[in-house]
């Protein structure tokens with residue numbers, strides 16, 4: 001079994017891909033990202049095997065340490081919980097947010113008509129909008145289509161639903177290849193280590209389920225940033241305005257807005273979700289994380305005045 005190790009952005013661990021046939025170990029280009037261990041007390045960043053994908057081989061990976069970071073900064077958990085409040089910026093009279101940036105995203109996956117959640121969904125679109133929490137404007141975009149491996153031919157149902165043509169999929173990178181590019185994007189904005197950040201989704205499914213299924217199919221460990229708590233906008237919207245949970249179109253309708261673009265296009269879903277988030281921000285919502293991988297929902301008290 002061959003291993004390829006892709007360093008993730010500083011302090012976030014590593015992605016490993018491995019091939020059962022043992023024929024090739026150079027499928028992907030390793031991004032040029034400096035490596036820093038998660039925990040200064042664990043300088044070799046030995047992987048804990050509690051992750052959902054069984055990985056019995058421990059890493060002992062030499063890394064490039066950034067001498068400008070202190071041990072405290074290297075300890076991601078300390079930075080996460082102690083540093084964020086001070087880093088928040090008050091601009092335009094808005095309340096400070098607990099994170100400097102949010103990554104608003106919505107994946108699309110392979111699907112067949114009439115199948116349930118047992119289907120082997122594979123991610124085929126991966127759009128990420130980087131939102132500056134001081135303005136709630138989109139300041140950068142990462143967008144990639146992804147070539148599935150189990151079902152590389154999209155069903156007619158899937159093509160009609162998502163609007164993604166087979167020809168686009170045929171020339172797209174695999175999920176691990178795409179993830180390497182995404183991590184270069186994270187690193188270009190110094191997200192999750194120098195600049196605080198949380199993911200923002202519509203419901204729990206993208207991070208909880210689709211990333212889990214895709215990592216299992218791609219035989220990679222769940223990246224560390226996808227183990228962190230995140231903001232479920234659908235849940236936050238419902239609890240803030242004290243109404244039932246609504247889908248993206250339903251939430252937009254509460255503001256008198258219509259969906260812009262095509263529903264079930266990942267990039268359009270993400271853009272419309274970001275429009276909702278900005279309206280919520282204008283109403284004074286604090287975007288604290290309210291979901292985690294333990295399936296817990298942290299309910300917030302809202303003002304209940306809007307609708």
Ligand SMILES: [Mg+2]
Pocket residue numbers: 106107108264265266269
């Ligand atoms: Mg979608």
